Amino acid sequence: MTINNKTNQKVTLSDVGKLAGVSAMTVSKVLRGTGRIPEETRKRVQAAANELGYVTNQLASLLAGASSNMVGVLIPTARDVVYSDILSAINAELRPAGLRTFIGESYFDPAVDYEQVSSFLSIRPAALILHGGIERKAETIKLLKKQACPVVQIWDVENTDFNINIGPSHADAGKLMAEHFLSLGLKKVGYVGAELELDICAAQRANAFEDALKAQGVDLIRCVAEDLPRQAEGGEVLTRRLLDHYPDIQGIHYLNDAMALGGMRVSYERGISVPDSLKIAGFNATSNVHSVRTKLTTINMSYLDIGTKAAKGVVSLYTGESVDRVQIEPIVLERGNTT
Amino acid sequence: MTINNKTNQKVTLSDVGKLAGVSAMTVSKVLRGTGRIPEETRKRVQAAANELGYVTNQLASLLAGASSNMVGVLIPTARDVVYSDILSAINAELRPAGLRTFIGESYFDPAVDYEQVSSFLSIRPAALILHGGIERKAETIKLLKKQACPVVQIWDVENTDFNINIGPSHADAGKLMAEHFLSLGLKKVGYVGAELELDICAAQRANAFEDALKAQGVDLIRCVAEDLPRQAEGGEVLTRRLLDHYPDIQGIHYLNDAMALGGMRVSYERGISVPDSLKIAGFNATSNVHSVRTKLTTINMSYLDIGTKAAKGVVSLYTGESVDRVQIEPIVLERGNTT
DNA sequence: CTGAAAGCGCTTACAG
């Protein structure tokens, strides 16, 4: 579907000019704050523009060679606090700099990612902030190179194709949780996750978790699904499945806090005491803000900091200020009352 | 700050044309799927476009009079599940229709709202989906009228300035909760909220809640703040304040579930038994997905449905299909284990 | 200090 909007925007620069008794050129200068224009003319033009409700047609403006102030931000989904926190921090930093953000969601789908990037590029943005953690299509990369659009990547610091790359080390996160489980003396451990084929960062964490356990002779039982939501419900289903087959499991690490909560529900309903009989740990520390009594053991980091750094990265690409091309965000293990 | 991107996009229609041995005009037709072009030419042009990595310059395209496929969606914040659910449903409906969404956040701030609307309009979108519930500036309305851009409003069905308006009746929501509290025989009731000056829909709910209680001779004690977050922390602070002054309060209705959880925490820490000694209720049913044991009494509705209807509204504005100008979303009281 | 000219990359409407 496509929509016809030819009737829009009647007021042009020369309309304003006519009302103010000057040329379109002068109006353009006044509105952009360029050139030496007498205060008196300035005011007259401004008044005329206000009266007519003039809004610059960015389409024309950018096409003519003006500089863009639009920054496209692509996140997997706005429904995840991790990304909406990052987004929020980006906005907070970019707006005062006079930059406008346009947001898109990819749902971890490389095809949608391509479409969104292409949409963004079609309005010739100043820069793009893209999330990593997916297998981006070759066409998408090609497009980006072709347009020579500056890109800051967030969340993935392994595939560092872009100008600046900011995020946690997912391998370290997996290792950190494995060390915690090992320090508790667990011998039989499970991992629960979903959509690991799409989310390569989550897969990286799971692999590092497994490797670190194996190195100490502890085997990991994976219970994952590609078709379940990465929410509490998915966690419930998979936890039931895991406990049914391996009732003697001692600890479970989940892809995220939401799924871990699903694990908590199943434990509660089956009368399994956590952490006494079963340890449960999540990732991303997004659930504790909603807790009354349960405080999950999880891995946390400053999402706001990632967003702020990404936005600063965008600015630095133009001010010429030098910043690190790869910026690793520190992570921390928060021990709650579930391990 | 502003960014120079003059070096971008080298490949034009005529570049593709040269490679394919046809005019720019023919390329344009092939790419848009218009006109009668022999299959052989079509393929040659397509191949050339692919080879060069051509992407339509929407700036030029729209300026020349093409129809836009961009829909701007403005929500207060992506950090609230209510809005990110609506957003998600909008995307799900709009993408298959070939429309692209551009998202912005207003933070309930009328000045930011104006800026965002203005940004959206500057790229001449096909339509806009705007959240209501704030005191929109007169300039913003003026801009919208001037551009004759179709607008679907969500969340507010009281101020119905726009083409289509979709949302719950906030007055009914307040009344519904009052009736629940009355049915429990409560005589001393509190209300906890924040930023009611910005969020006029929340204010409407609070007022309706108060009015319905008063009509039955029950007084309401309001404990609100304009400078606290509408999160659990804000709920904690205000609940402490309320209970310190009115220890004999029997039930508290909160602006949202997040704040209500703050109330639950305070009750838990003070050893107040919920629901036996104190009833607690929220609004928007966003917390129960995170619960292990606590299930808040709250008011729910289908946020996905609101998003779907909003997107369908956008489409209907162009297909000419007639839809109701005001669509009231049904609400339901969900009784958990906190009242 | 001010504006006429040229051009950004497309699409519409029209001529061949």
Place this chain on the structure above:
DNA sequence: CTGAAAGCGCTTACAG
């Protein structure tokens, strides 16, 4: 079936 012309509303670079 195909393309040369005109124009969308701006800005850049330059002349007065």
